[in-house]
Amino acid sequence: MERSLAVTLNALGLFGIALVLAAAFAAQLWLGELPCPLCLLQRIQFALLAIGPILNVRFGPRPSHYALSLLVAVAGAAFAMRQILLHIAPGDAGYGSALLGFHYYTWAFIGFAAAIVLIAGMLLFDRQFKGASETLPMRADIFAHIAVWSVIALIALNVLSTLLECGLSACPDNPVVYRLLER
Amino acid sequence: MEFTALFLAVTIVMLVAWWGSRAAAMVVAAAALIASVATYLHHATDALNLSF
Numbered sequence: 404m405e406r407s408l409a410v411t412l413n414a415l416g417l418f419g420i421a422l423v424l425a426a427a428f429a430a431q432l433w434l435g436e437l438p439c440p441l442c443l444l445q446r447i448q449f450a451l452l453a454i455g456p457i458l459n460v461r462f463g464p465r466p467s468h469y470a471l472s473l474l475v476a477v478a479g480a481a482f483a484m485r486q487i488l489l490h491i492a493p494g495d496a497g498y499g500s501a502l503l504g505f506h507y508y509t510w511a512f513i514g515f516a517a518a519i520v521l522i523a524g525m526l527l528f529d530r531q532f533k534g535a536s537e538t539l540p541m542r543a544d545i546f547a548h549i550a551v552w553s554v555i556a557l558i559a560l561n562v563l564s565t566l567l568e569c570g571l572s573a574c575p576d577n578p579v580v581y582r583l584l585e586r
Numbered sequence: 587m588e589f590t591a592l593f594l595a596v597t598i599v600m601l602v603a604w605w606g607s608r609a610a611a612m613v614v615a616a617a618a619l620i621a622s623v624a625t626y627l628h629h630a631t632d633a634l635n636l637s638f
Contacts, residue, residue, distance in 0.1 A: 443589040
């Protein structure tokens with residue numbers, strides 16, 4: 404796999420992460436389902452998952468960038484698995500609504516597991532790392548620019564929504580209102 | 587509050603990754619990852635209000 408193809412695939416990965424973050428936001432805004440603390444942590448892991456691809460787009464693919472994303476994906480999968488296990492008891496309807504039969508945290512686990520497999524798959528192709536010792540930034544095309552700024556914009560919106568939801572104190576276990584908007 | 591801070595930290599990491607140096611981005615990304623895992627471990631021992 405050539406370096407340019409690997410960069411394009413990383414930009415595609417960023418669009419995938421943006422899609423996940425946008426879907427979570429859509430559920431929050433349109434269905435009125437505020438994310439719980441563990442849900443927020445999973446969102447944060449999806450956001451951190453984007454750092455590796457951003458570095459790959461900016462400085463070219465490197466094993467260390469993929470390794471960072473792998474560590475994040477493992478942490479995210481562990482957080483999602485904990486939430487699955489919390490609601491696996493008989494009689495527990497789970498937290499929030501289900502999408503295509505699975506709750507969001509189950510989809511999050513599937514997403515992180517898929518990310519681990521895809522990153523490991525990308526690491527199989529050595530030719531993308533040719534010239535990886537250079538530290539000069541690469542010129543990103545418009546496709547990569549849109550991918551990176553989509554993710555950054557969504558995370559900036561999450562800063563605002565989390566501030567509105569939790570206020571300046573600890574987030575409630577089962578949030579139902581935006582604390583800062585309460586009168 | 588800690589989640590707002592974590593989202594803000596990730597935004598800063600992304601801006602450093604896009605505009606700053608590679609080494610700085612790797613360091614702040616690792617710090618954000620450690621902070622998120624520490625937040626998880628801090629809350630992992632909270633009492634649970636299960637819905638059944």
